[in-house]
């Protein structure tokens with residue numbers, strides 16, 4: 001169920017400082033799991049999940065119809081093409097659970113994520129293919145978010161009218177660092193109402209490394225959820241520094257508290273600078289350990305990345321070969 005949001009409640013912004021003590025332990029545990037490695041069956045299913053929850057992204061100033069066509073083609077064909085032989089070879093063992101997993105799941109990213117002006121290009125490219133993929137559009141004056149609310153709303157309406165099924169909105173980080181969460185709540189609430197009318201998923205990009213403290217990250221995460229965000233997302237991918245797992249812990253703490261207080265589950269989307277399968281696996285372990293297996297699905301977990309798919313597919317091919325030789 002999507003998150004309808006709640007009335008702004010200042011008391012929800014309070015965070016217990018004792019929670020800081022756990023952050024390093026939690027991060028160490030995620031890194032340790034990834035470094036030790038996984039059983040091949042487990043790693044294969046995690047890598048498959050990473051592909052399935054990926055928002056394959058292109059947010060470049062040079063994007064045009066041709067580059068978006070290539071993005072859509074990559075989303076719909078790359079994994080199948082690269083893993084065709086490995087999956088066919090697995091077909092020799094029909095009793096294998098992992099074989100079933102890879103022959104029944106689509107191995108297609110969840111969305112292609114593009115700028116609002118490129119949504120119509122993505123629609124055109126998808127219409128030329130036999131398969132569908134949803135389109136996510138960044139909006140709100142991406143990446144800075146320093147535009148009037150009326151322009152942000154107009155951009156969201158435009159992206160939806162062009163065919164976006166999901167909106168990744170940026171916040172005004174300046175307001176967050178001033179502590180004006182009430183204003184941020186009302187801005188996001190107006191954007192949520194446009195998304196609700198269009199039956200569209202709303203992801204709110206916090207740009208965590210541009211916020212001035214963990215407390216601000218927590219308060220902003222909570223504000224975004226109270227305003228009705230279906231996901232909270234770490235970064236635009238354009239910040240000088242990328243989000244760390246420590247920021248992820250804070251976001252998970254906020255998601256847990258919001259879930260306990262309201263019963264609504266909000267998703268998490270790490271994004272920005274995630275290029276290697278090990279990085280993505282550490283985020284997966286963080287989400288699994290902190291939020292539980294319920295969150296390991298596309299409605300509650302995404303990874304936003306422009307250059308991760310190749311590395312995940314490369315690793316998955318190695319793991320599938322290893323599984324073959326293990327039979």
Ligand SMILES: O=C[C@H](O)COP(=O)(O)O
Nearest residue numbers: 236237272273304305306
């Ligand atoms: O939303 C996704 C990010 O913009 C992707 O960032 P990236 O290009 O560093 O993978």
